[in-house]
Amino acid sequence: MLNHLLQGLRRPLTEKPPPADPELAALAATLDAAAQRRLGRSLSIRAVDAGSCNGCELEIHALNNAFHDLDRFGLRFVASPRHADVLLVTGPVTKNMREALERTWRATPDPKWVVAVGDCGADGGVFAGSYAVVGGVSAVVPVDLVIRGCPPTPVQLLQGLLSLLGG
Amino acid sequence: MSALAALVEAGALAAAHQPFPCVAVDVATWEQAIDGLVAGETTLLSVWGDIGRVRMALLGPDSPAIAVLSLECPDGRYPSIARLHPPAIRLERALRDLFGLEPAGLPDARPWLDHGRWDDGAQSPAASYPFLPVEGEALHQIPVGPVHAGIIEPGHFRFTCDGETVVRLEQRLGYTHKGVDRLLAGAPLAQAVRLAARVSGDSTVAYSWGFARAVEAALGIAPPPRAVWLRAVMAELERLANHLGDVGGVCNDAAFALMLAHCAVLRERVLRTSATCFGHRLMMDRIVPGGVTVDLDGAGLTALATMTAEIRRRFPPLVKLYDDLASLQDRTVTTGRVSAALVAQFGAGGYVGRASGRDFDARRVPGYAPYDALSFEVPVLQEGDVNARIWIRIREIDQSLSVLDQLLRGLPTGPVRVPVEDIRTGPTEALSLTEAFRGDLLVWVQLDAGRVARCHLRDASWFQWPLLEAAIEGNIVADFPICNKSFNCSYSGHDL
Numbered sequence A: 001m002l003n004h005l006l007q008g009l010r011r012p013l014t015e016k017p018p019p020a021d022p023e024l025a026a027l028a029a030t031l032d033a034a035a036q037r038r039l040g041r042s043l044s045i046r047a048v049d050a051g052s053c054n055g056c057e058l059e060i061h062a063l064n065n066a067f068h069d070l071d072r073f074g075l076r077f078v079a080s081p082r083h084a085d086v087l088l089v090t091g092p093v094t095k096n097m098r099e100a101l102e103r104t105w106r107a108t109p110d111p112k113w114v115v116a117v118g119d120c121g122a123d124g125g126v127f128a129g130s131y132a133v134v135g136g137v138s139a140v141v142p143v144d145l146v147i148r149g150c151p152p153t154p155v156q157l158l159q160g161l162l163s164l165l166g167g
Numbered sequence B: 001m002s003a004l005a006a007l008v009e010a011g012a013l014a015a016a017h018q019p020f021p022c023v024a025v026d027v028a029t030w031e032q033a034i035d036g037l038v039a040g041e042t043t044l045l046s047v048w049g050d051i052g053r054v055r056m057a058l059l060g061p062d063s064p065a066i067a068v069l070s071l072e073c074p075d076g077r078y079p080s081i082a083r084l085h086p087p088a089i090r091l092e093r094a095l096r097d098l099f100g101l102e103p104a105g106l107p108d109a110r111p112w113l114d115h116g117r118w119d120d121g122a123q124s125p126a127a128s129y130p131f132l133p134v135e136g137e138a139l140h141q142i143p144v145g146p147v148h149a150g151i152i153e154p155g156h157f158r159f160t161c162d163g164e165t166v167v168r169l170e171q172r173l174g175y176t177h178k179g180v181d182r183l184l185a186g187a188p189l190a191q192a193v194r195l196a197a198r199v200s201g202d203s204t205v206a207y208s209w210g211f212a213r214a215v216e217a218a219l220g221i222a223p224p225p226r227a228v229w230l231r232a233v234m235a236e237l238e239r240l241a242n243h244l245g246d247v248g249g250v251c252n253d254a255a256f257a258l259m260l261a262h263c264a265v266l267r268e269r270v271l272r273t274s275a276t277c278f279g280h281r282l283m284m285d286r287i288v289p290g291g292v293t294v295d296l297d298g299a300g301l302t303a304l305a306t307m308t309a310e311i312r313r314r315f316p317p318l319v320k321l322y323d324d325l326a327s328l329q330d331r332t333v334t335t336g337r338v339s340a341a342l343v344a345q346f347g348a349g350g351y352v353g354r355a356s357g358r359d360f361d362a363r364r365v366p367g368y369a370p371y372d373a374l375s376f377e378v379p380v381l382q383e384g385d386v387n388a389r390i391w392i393r394i395r396e397i398d399q400s401l402s403v404l405d406q407l408l409r410g411l412p413t414g415p416v417r418v419p420v421e422d423i424r425t426g427p428t429e430a431l432s433l434t435e436a437f438r439g440d441l442l443v444w445v446q447l448d449a450g451r452v453a454r455c456h457l458r459d460a461s462w463f464q465w466p467l468l469e470a471a472i473e474g475n476i477v478a479d480f481p482i483c484n485k486s487f488n489c490s491y492s493g494h495d496l
Helices: A003-009 A021-037 A057-060 A097-106 A119-121 A154-166 B004-008 B025-036 B086-099 B182-185 B189-196 B200-217 B225-252 B257-278 B296-324 B325-332 B340-346 B351-356 B364-368 B386-410 B465-472 B477-487
Strands: A043-049 A075-078 A087-092 A114-119 A143-148 B011-013 B022-025 B045-050 B052-059 B068-071 B076-080 B102-104 B139-144 B156-162 B164-172 B428-436 B439-448 B451-458
Touching: A043 A057, A043 A097, A043 B004, A057 A087, A057 A119, A057 B200, A057 B386, A087 A097, A087 A119, A114 A119, A114 A154, A119 A143, A119 B439, A143 A154, B004 B022, B004 B068, B022 B025, B025 B052, B025 B068, B025 B076, B045 B086, B045 B439, B045 B451, B052 B439, B068 B296, B068 B428, B086 B102, B086 B340, B086 B465, B156 B477, B164 B465, B164 B477, B182 B189, B182 B451, B189 B200, B200 B225, B200 B428, B200 B439, B200 B451, B225 B257, B225 B296, B225 B386, B225 B428, B225 B477, B257 B296, B296 B325, B296 B386, B296 B477, B325 B477, B340 B465, B351 B386, B351 B439, B386 B477, B465 B477
Parallel strands: A043 A075, A043 A087, A087 A114, A114 A143, B022 B068, B076 B102
Antiparallel strands: B011 B022, B045 B052, B052 B068, B139 B156, B156 B164, B428 B439, B439 B451
């Protein structure tokens, strides 16, 4: 244990963004400025799975790993919609989740943004037309931004959040 | 003769079912099969149906390894399996919700996947679901979900507690039900492949592989050897990524975030390697009937070698850290125990089963290519606690690295895809069992003229979720997240 902690002191556990991702470095600079202008340095995100296959959640999780380290952009995930500025909604919105999504949206204080994530969140994706799905987040709550992809990569997710702030 | 062979003998063999026998049985043989399940002679693999017909798939101890029993029930009623064999309860409740088949004697008459929301006209209020009654002094209930605090899938957990101790957990699932069965019915093959790949995103490779193998078996197509080996490369990458994420995630739920940070880095390496090799971080839509859509090139091989070397260098110190840390072990050892008897009764697969003494891995039995040509161990432990489920994953990470080495050493040359043409006339059926990272995945397809007539996908979670209810009993509420993560059941894979 001691070794691991000492190692952490000598060499930061959080690695620099790998050189293969120049997009990230560019994002960091712009996102920081935009976030500061609108919301100081804080943007709280509440993730809501409205019936996704879990693919989008895996990539949203990856935003928190040492490579992407969402926190350094002033973006962070919160546990309650009451603490959130942004609802990050995945899935085609199943009819069984519709009410839960509506209630989560109502519990989020204004001003708030809704980001629909993934091809399912955009329009229902491969599940569109099913008796069990509403088919897209915008059919249930007003959507400010759509980040497409199946699933979108962490870089695409970051780009999306940035365009929300810059818009 | 084994119990399963006797059942097959008693029915009328349906010719067009590959590669395992499917027999039409009468009610007496159906009941006999239920007795065999209760006696533990066979293990239930799944229950599914159609309008007017119900089927069960059984796993036997020898030959045949698997058989499907089909019972005609023109009046929509059939003798409930769950009446005597509880592992079938949720499957039969779902079957009734989706196909209107009435299991006579089903002990739990409540709907399961149907929340009363599918008909846009009539909406039943959320509170109308009757949870099991609890009685006793000083008991209190904690409702959790469907929207959870973390970045996870939706489901509802109803805890009944006596002080800090959980006396009962009741799950309510179905929130992510997307109507996959209906969407698959009548879908052209190309569309069905995409749907199967999106049943559970963390197991997209396993689902695509299972679906492809079932379709290939039904049509009598042999994918090229190189494609088969590349599929296994993808499957082991998927296993590695998920197990690494889980080891970190379980420790994080014990408030040991350092492990998550390190494991998440390794997981990200696997995802990036997957993208380099196959063009998609989760390798979605890479496996299709007839082969794979992308070949592995030199850059991919180099990336794989770098990745396996890095995991071999960086993972063992993390394992040592886990093993040496008394405060962490205090949270995982003896927490969330599942008995060997329960695991055997439910036929729970994956790390849930193997951590409680059930020595089963679909890669070995019934087995499929290329694993028959590879050497690997299937770790089994007896303790059945959170710690054992972590250790199964740790040892499977080792095994996956070794399997990857073998795959890359022996990778055949040649094409990676053959055309798939439905040359058969009339419906043809097939079943495949595939070892996803989470456990055995059953895929059953019925094809007719280039389309999927019916398809049934049974995630390993169906037989693991109920055991989580048992695992948490007598534990404290604060240990639920760590128990839940050690199971890591799929919501979407279960809800379909």
